[in-house]
Amino acid sequence: MRVSVLASGSKGNAIFVEMDGARVLIDAGVGVRRVGRALSSLSASLDSLDAIFITHEHSDHVAGLRTLLRHTDAPVYSRPGTLRAMAESGGDLPAERLFAIHDAVEVGPLRVSSFDIPHDAADPVGYEITGSCKCTVATDLGFVTDEVRTAMEGADVLVFEANHDLAMLRKGPYPWPLKQRILGNRGHLANDEAGRAIARLRKRPQKIVLAHLSETNNRPAIAEETVSQVLAESGVPALSLAVALQDEMVTA
Template sequence: MAFNFSVLASGSTGNSLYIETEQQHLLIDCGLSGKKMIELLGQIGRRPEDIDGILVTHEHSDHIKGLGVFARRFHTPVYANPKTWQAMASVIGDIPVEQKFAFSANTSKTFGNLDIESFSVSHDAADPMFYVVRHQEKQLTLLTDLGYVSDHIKGLIRDSDAYIMEANHDTEMLMMGRYPWSVKRRILGDTGHISNEESGRALTEVFGDRTKKIYLAHLSKDNNMKELARMSVGQRLESIGLKLGREVGLFDTDPEHSTSLTAI
């Protein structure tokens, strides 16, 4: 069986990624209501009862909104680092101790035939981290919710087969928009979110011969548009000679609908 994934939802209102091999069925984040999570899994023909574990990136509500309900209803193991467990405790409610597991930042864990490496990012949460997922010779990177892409992160994620990459905002839309300056400053800062332009720049530095799929994720509903993100990132990729649609696919994600279940 192939190494498959689907971005169940991505955006400022909720985020979740589904990953599977023949041995493992995992979620990274559970940022929508329990009911919506079931619906999103159904869109790709998968059942919540079959999820073997949920890995948490950080405690912001758009990443954990449905976590407690889902984990209790389906008896799903949950993995998070100690500071994130502490930060989200009052939000997710009680989870049976036998379902609670530690997955510290900058460490690796094996889930069946998946090897998953966590890495710290710069974001305004207790101990935010994202993941590189490896199966045999294939590598998937999930990277959203960060103020900048450090050289260390670039080294970890270089030449992935597929990227799910933040393109949170268009800087001009953000600056001209209705947000108060304090919020704009947070988004633009080193612990905020990366823009379309910053996303494209980082991708040109980590893109490798194996890279075939890029999904633009965590788009702001107020300060971005799918077409704008795709154009901005696409122009950056084409500037290094890549032929979009032939050498690499550039795809949207959506806050309400799952992407097709795709093999890496």
């Protein structure tokens, strides 16, 4: 299995997962050229994608989708509420390419399951991709529910949100209503919350990629240090941690 976070953060998200010969893209929030370049550096291509999964309709997850669909025949899956929200926001997407996922779908030898995440979107989800290995993607979540915890359990690679450092967000330049939105139950996960959720896992992932970092209220070194510190305080042996970036691909 190879998991490459092509871009991660409030300016655009896309994650490429290749497992057992199948190729899946999670979210299409960056331009098609960027995705194409990243895939060719991984010896893949846009027209070799088997399926595209969308977590939710926020523009940092779907802004590149319409153009992407001109370069691939891959079907697009998301929850019905997300598909509706994308249509209502004038995304101008070809309806025949969009498919509702309720629980799980098969993509070749892989099973891709959606699970609910608490976030201020129509019907937001994370995904579990299971074949010979398991990858779980959970970003854009206000807090870690039991359902999220179950989906994280047993992942070999976990792409998990570490959005902000609490002190940086509190002291930072954002207006109070935006701070409240991020801190709320349907907002984004703080570094220390991410660390605590990882520390509680019964089976530790081989690799963790911290993702969707705020460029204003976080820094890669701070996210990594905070999560490592929470893990150490919880008596968890050091884990392989990487940090996904907005403008550079990170492969787990």
